[in-house]
Every structure is written in structure tokens, then in C-alpha cells.
Amino acid sequence: MAIIDWDAYDTAQKVQSGEVSALECVDAALERIASWDSVIGAFLHVDAEGAREKARIMDSTMTREAKAALPLAGVPVAIKDNMVTTDMPTTAASQILKGFRSPYNATVVERLVRAGAILVGKTNLDEFAMGSSTEHSAYKVTRNPWDTERVPGGSSGGSAAAVAARMVPFALGSDTGGSIRLPASYCGVLGIKPTYGRVSRYGLIAYASSLDQIGPLTRSVRDAAKILHIIAGKDPRDATSIDASSVSSEVGPVQIQNVRIGLPEEYFGDGMDSRVRDKIDNVLEQLRSMGARLVPISLPHTRYAIATYYLIAPAEASSNLSRYDGVRYGQRVVGQDLVSMYESTRAKGFGHEVKHRILLGTHALSAGYYDAYYLKAQKVRTLIRQDFENAFKQVDLIVTPTVPDLPFKLGEREQDPLQMYLTDIFTVTTNLAGIPGLSQPIGLADGLPVGLQWMGPPLAEDLILSAAGRLESALTLPQWPMLGGLDR
Amino acid sequence: MSAAYEVVIGLEVHVELKTATKLFCGCANAFGQEPNTETCPVCLGMPGVLPVLNGEAVSLAARAALALHCEIHSYSKFDRKQYFYPDLPKAYQISQYDQPLAENGYVEIGFGEGKRKIGIERIHLEEDAGKLNHIGNRLGDATGSLVDLNRAGVPLIEIVSRPQMHSPEEARQYLTELKTILSYLDISDLRMEEGSMRCDANISLKPSDYTGSLFDLPRVEIKNVNSFRNVQRGIEYEIGRQKERLAQGLAIVRETRGFDDASGTTYSQRSKEEANDYRYFPEPDLPPLVLSEEWLAKQQHMMPELPDSLRAGLLQRGVAERDVQVLVQDPDLYRYWQQAVAEFSDVRQVTNWILSDYSRLMNAHSLSFAAPTVTAKALASLLRLIESGTLSGKMAKEVLEAMFESGETPQAVVKRLGLIQITDQDAIRDIVSSVVMANPAVVKDFLGGKDKALAFLVGQVMKQTKGQAKPDLVNDLLREVIATYA
Amino acid sequence: MSLTNKEVQHVARLARLAILPPEIAEATGTLGRVLDYINLLNELDTEHVLPTTHVVPLLTTWREDRVEPSLPPQVAVQNGPEVLSQMFVVPKILDGGAG
């Protein structure tokens, strides 16, 4: 196995033991990026020199003991470009933030760096994390490493693709309606959206504040647990962060026989690609044979989730994106007077999809519509939460497909936003309910990855990770994508 | 044509809280610093930042609510009020909308029989905006503006009165009493000229036969007037303007108007077409504000004695009603008075000297009782010199002025100016005798019933003693000496 | 249709987005379809349901009133598109603002 094949766990261990240097790990990542990112388009910025310099400093100044104290010693990492960094630009894949340099680091970045990780670059996303395909970036399109004619999913498509293409062992993404889990599923990697509040949002460029969470995209369950443990925890700079540092960094054993797994009927109905359904059925059979108790359940308000999401998220987004006004940072279009400066700056700086969501969200909050739209959606959100509360009285975890279909072709859903929105149908519910969700690769169908989604009650990440770990060890997972058929 | 209207006034007062830091970030809450030196990613509204509530601001706000007899809600929440303006970095202000910190209080204005309550609808916490400096001074003809965000995020409370004032004078009384109450709490600098206290006035005219809701009356808001006097002037002007329009059969336009100090008039700032749609919604970045019983009890414990109770105490000690008002209005003055009375227990004397002579000196030099040039202790020893007869009242005034100028003790001034009052009867009797002998004609006039003649003789004695003789003693001795001659 | 051109224009003004007539028509169509879909929520009677504003029950957290260093002023304005005397420059303001 080459360095790029190692997960974060192995990489850190080998740096700690001195088997490889941090610089070798960083070089391997940078080399991989240099060879393949022109095809994949995962990165918006790569700071090769900065990363090498940090690795060199680590190698030359740190004793083995000091390295051993760093759980991510020398592990290269990529960060979705909607988390702010002082050492690299942050654009949220938007023109409006072109040239912006943050004077502070996101809390998650600080925590990773403190753990010894080395930031190599910032990854592509749908502008301001609004999208499900990473086609809506103002800068470039990211391609799916398994089939470069297809989308990687979004909005954390750059992070998912970078991990799948073995450019980095792990990356951070953010998930507002499925933006970690969907690309994880499409790219055949693992992605977890933690319980709302588990990971500090300080430094995450807000899309929809009551739904956003940061989480890792990894190649193994143990990495997901390890990274989550490092980035989770109460942050004095985020009043909505919660103190629940109980995620263990090691995946503990779980008696799968004792786990009751709910299968919501609403997620297994029509509209699912039969190839996805076959893969899922196989895995369910496997879980059953391992002794898990599969219990049919109902989450009756599932059909309202997308409608609810497309009121709450754009409404909050319309507010969060108001600060991009051309006054203090970012791009400005000169205007005769203040209002024309505002209006042309924002018209030029935001992309089409972002503008649509701002308009939709502004409408949902405007005088005369608030009750019918925003308030109504918040009430339905309560019903969706209650669905889960009731379900978790009967079962410990819930399993569903992550996405009802396989990665679609670039441009295929450009014309119909509603169809694009429906891609998130199985993932938005956990954001609305604030509960954790994890997408785990379970194999290929027609050469394309399929993901299984685990959901659990608030703060049940441990249990989810343990169950996913049991399943992972029982599955024979495919080789990594052969990039362009030329790889290796 | 009926022209009978009732004036209806409601006031919104914004008060900056005197915390060490801003409402949602750790930047210093300090006035008058260099532009943008008190800013951080949070108050600059940088991408990715989140607000974290300053507990001290909540505490100060709660004390204001208690002092204004409000009901403090154990559950309140924050909302975003959205509008674009360059002094508002996030393009929304974090404020409290439908569930404010406190509601249903009042302020009492007037005195004795004329006392009445002006209702307070609500008090809520919110963040201040930054400051714009217009290139070319006035907004109207500025070619651009410069944005300084030092003030952005400073904690404010907004105190909203009910529309229960009916004259400009009542509005002024309400503001004065509100400021007095807040000043005892020591939660704000309350400086209108620096903007730490700001007032918006809502004015409408209610036809005498109107029975509908006050809310539906066309209302004009005068924004950000910079002194109580100008609030009163602005309202006066606005009442006149509205009456005139109505008399001409013109409608009152619901709008926001500014006040022009120089001309004493108001001018239109924003018309109804621009009516704001603030799109309030609950702030997702801040959990609801839940206050425990214990916490509230703690705030209650920190409450100082308030003006109402102070006034009652002063009346009880025999201070005249008029003086009570003046003393209580300024907490520094009141504190000074308290210290002086502790040193010298003649309440009447102390009050008179502080409110007349000393206040006149302080006012003439625009000084505040926060830093008195003559300490209460020094004033008390001056009063003791009068009491012991060492100084006459007239001399004491001179001494006070000298103390004010030089900061000396009264004893030092007396010594320096040689101002000891001569109380030695024998010494004065000699002078009196010589004056009587030198003025036989005047003495005769006096004996003939001309009382004025005595005043002349007193004057002569005072002249010879350089004014240091005790006047009533001179009087007595003159009569005594003349009697022996007669 | 659940949305008119006029409404889109109004909302664009509120959101400070310059919008051209063809864009208005396009947005009205697309967003109208989304809103039609969203009308699905009207199937539900939510009269007695409380809204969810915060998804996990969070406790009031506040910080101590202790001063933290501000940014160096040149850093505070380093991203400004136009800066004069450590302040952000904005063009002529025609309306009186709000607040």
C-alpha cells in the first residue's frame, strides 16, 4: 500500500512511529493532487508550499514523544471552502468573496491543526453550500472520481471527491440538508453529520444556521470516529454548541444482536432506483444475518420534509447572506449611490441558484407571508422531530438509503431545480430534527457507489459508529476508483 | 370645522449600557476611540462569525426593568431585524421582537397632586449600529460616507413608552424622570450628546370625536433628537405643523422626520413608500434567554435606593418640595448633599448653601457634582465657621468662592484673607465709642427717632473694622453706648 | 401561480438584488413552481403545533464581560474594497436608512 492508500488513523500512527515523515505524507497528497485535480476539480486552493513548510517544521522540531501526543500528526487534510482559514483564501465558491482573506480561523480548523493535521487546500462546493451536485460553484465543476462524466454530489463535492480520489485521507464538509452524506454516498466514502450543536459552527460560513453542521468525510469508520472526537465539543464562541464530549475516538464493540434497527416505510417506497434498492436489500439481509433486529417503522411526515426544508433553509440563508454587501470585504460593483452599489454588487457577486434561494427566503419572511410560510415550516419541523422521537422509542437506530439513486450526469438536473432539491429527500430529515446521520459506502452498482444511511437519536454518534463499524468489517468493499482508467 | 385634537405622544428611548464589552463579542465598549480600533470578526460581521451574549448586559437591562416596575420574563428570545445600511454590518440587528425581556412598567411624573403614571410597554435588549461620517458633513449633500464600526454591537436597551403623554412638557418630564431613575442604577453614561441616550418621539393628533385605535392614527416619528430640549421643541413644532395641515384639509403622512436644531423644524426623512419590512425571525444562533428565580433575586439585591424613596426621605427630613426635586435629579448632587449633611446636620443650611451659592458656582463653570471642587467636608467646616460666628454669611460667600478657586480649606482662606470676624466686645466698644463721639449730629438724629441714622453709624464702625465686626454685635453696642450718652 | 412578477420585484428590492425583466420572469416561473410544491404543507393542520426555533433544547449561555483584544485596525479593514482613514467608504446615501 502506498501512503495515499492509508486512512488518517494509519497515517498518523506511521508518522508518530517515525516510519514516515510528515513531509512524505504531505508530498504524497500534493503529488496526487497535482496529477489528478485537473481532471477531478476537487480543490479551489492548494497551498503546497505552506503545507510542506508546516510538515518540515513538524519533522525537524518535534520529538517522537511530541508527535505521539498529536492524534493527527502529519495527516494531510482538505477543508471545504466555506470554513474560514487565515492561511488560505476562503470564497464559499462565490464570486462575491473572491480575494477574501479571513482574519481568523474556524474553530474546527484550529482543532485539527492543534491535533497535528496539515491543511493542504480548500475544496470546491456549490456556492454557499447551496446545491446537491457541486456544479453551482462560481469557479469550477467537480467531477465524480468513479465516473468523471457524473457529479460527485453536493454541496461538499470537492471534499468527497478529494477523499475518494485519495488526494487526502480525510476532509471536512458541512451538511445543511445532506451536503456531507449525499456526496459521501455518490463518491463511495464515509460522511457523518453530527447532532446539531455537537461541532462548533464558528467560522463556518452560514447557509442555514439552524440546520448547518460540520462533519468529516473519511475512508473508514475508525477515522470518522477519530476526527469527530477531535472537532466536537463545546465552543465558547458558538452559543449553540453543546457540551457532550462523549464521542469515543475508538469505535467500541457493539453487540449487533442487541440493536433494533428501524426501517421507515416512507424511505423504501417508489421512486428508488432498483439498483440502489438491490444493494440496500443485500446489506439489510447481511445485517439480519448478523443478528440485528430489523423493525418496520413509520416516519409519517417524511413527505413534507423537502417542502419544510425549502422554506427554512432559504429564509435563514436570505438573512445570512445579507452581509455580503460590498462594504467591508469581498467584491464590490461601483454604483452611483449606496443602493445601486448594493444591488449591483449582490446581483453580480451571487450566482443564479443563490439568488433564487435569497428571493425565495426573503419572500417566505416578508410581511404577510411569514405565518403561511416560515412559521408554518417551523411547525411542520416540530412534527418531523416528533416522528423521530416516537420512532426512537421503538428502535435504537434507523437505516435508509442515503440517496434514492446513483450519481447523475453533469448538467442532467440543471434545468429543474425541484428535481435537484428532491435528491436530498432522505437526508434533510435529520437536519430538520437535529439528529446525527452517517452515510457509509456499501458497494458499487453499475460501477457507481451506493451509500447506506444510519440515523440515531441526538448524541447517539457512538452507537451509529459502532454499528457502522460492525457492518464495515463484514462487507467486502470495492477497490478505489481507477481515475480515468489510467490510475495505477 | 372642528379643530379639537388631543395630542398623543409615545417615546422610544435607546440607552447604551455601560458594560466593559460589547453585547455579542469581547471588544471593548468604549467611546471616542480611533475608527475601527474596537472591532473584531464578530462585530465586523465577517463570514462565519457567531454571537455570544454578554451576561452583564442582561443583568444591567434587568435592573432597568426592575427600576421601571416592569415584569421581567423568565423566557425571552432574540430575533433578527433585517435592513441594509452601511452602519449595520450583518444587515440585521440582533434585537428582541415578540418576546422581549420585560413588559408593562411605568414611570411616574409630576409631584404631589399632579403625579401620574406613564406606562412602559416594553424593554428589550439589542445591539447598537456603527457610526457614519459623511464626507461633506451633512447626509443630504455628502458625496459618500465613512463607516466606523467601533459602536457596532454595543449593548442597548430600548424603552418603549405607551402613547400616554399629551404635551411636549409631559414628554420632557417623562424623559427627565426616566434619566433620573436610570442614573441611580449606574448602568449607562446617559449622555445624549455622545449618543449613549437617544430618543425617538411618535406624535399623532387624535380628533376629539375619534373612537378608533390609537395605532391606526397617522403617526409621525421624529428620530434621534440630541437633547431633551430639542425633543420638546421637535414635538412642539410637529404639533403645530400637523394642526396646520389638518386645518388646510391636508392629510398627515405617516413618515419618519428628522429635527433641525438651527431652525427648530422637522423635515421628512423617509416616506411611506419606503415602509420597512424588517422580516423579523427568531435568531437561530442564540438560544432563548431563560432567567432563573435565583438570578432575578440576585438582580433585585443589587438595586440601589431609587428616586421615589429618596424623595420621600428628603421630605421627611424637612427639605422643601422644590429642593427635593432638584437634589434627587442628579445622583452626584444628591450624594454630595448626603455627605455634607453627615458632616453638618443643619439640613436647611446645608441644602441652602448647596443649592444656591455652591450650585451657582458649579453651573457657572459647567462642573459636575461627580467631581466637586469643594468637598462636602470642606463645605461643612465652612458652615461650622458661620455657626460659631467666626464668619458672617457675606464673608462665608467670599470664602466659598476662594475655596472654589484655590481648593483650600475654609480655615486657610480665612487666614490668608485675614477675614476673622471681630467678636471681641471690648475691642468693638472702643471703636463704637469713638464713632459715637465723632458724630454727635447723627446720634442726635437717631435719638430724635431717625432709625436710618443708626445704619450710618453701623456703616462707620464696619468701615473702621474692615467689615470684620459682627454686625448684630455692632448694632447692640451702638445702642448701648448711645444710651449711656443720652 | 403562487407568485407574481410584482412580488418577485418587491422581494428583489428588499434583498438588494438588481434584477432585469427577463430574470424576473424566469424567477417568477421557477420559484412559483417551488412554492406550488411547498403548498403541500397546507395539507397539515398545525394550528396547535409549536414551532421549532432551536432543534436541540439549548440552555442560555452567556459569556463574562471581559475584554478580549480587538483586531489590529489595519487587519480590521484589510479586506475593504475602499478604505479611507481606517474607515470603509460607501457611496452617497440617498435614503435615510432605518433602525
Ligand SMILES: [Mg+2]
Ligand atoms: Mg431599537
Ligand SMILES: [Zn+2]
Ligand atoms: Zn467585536
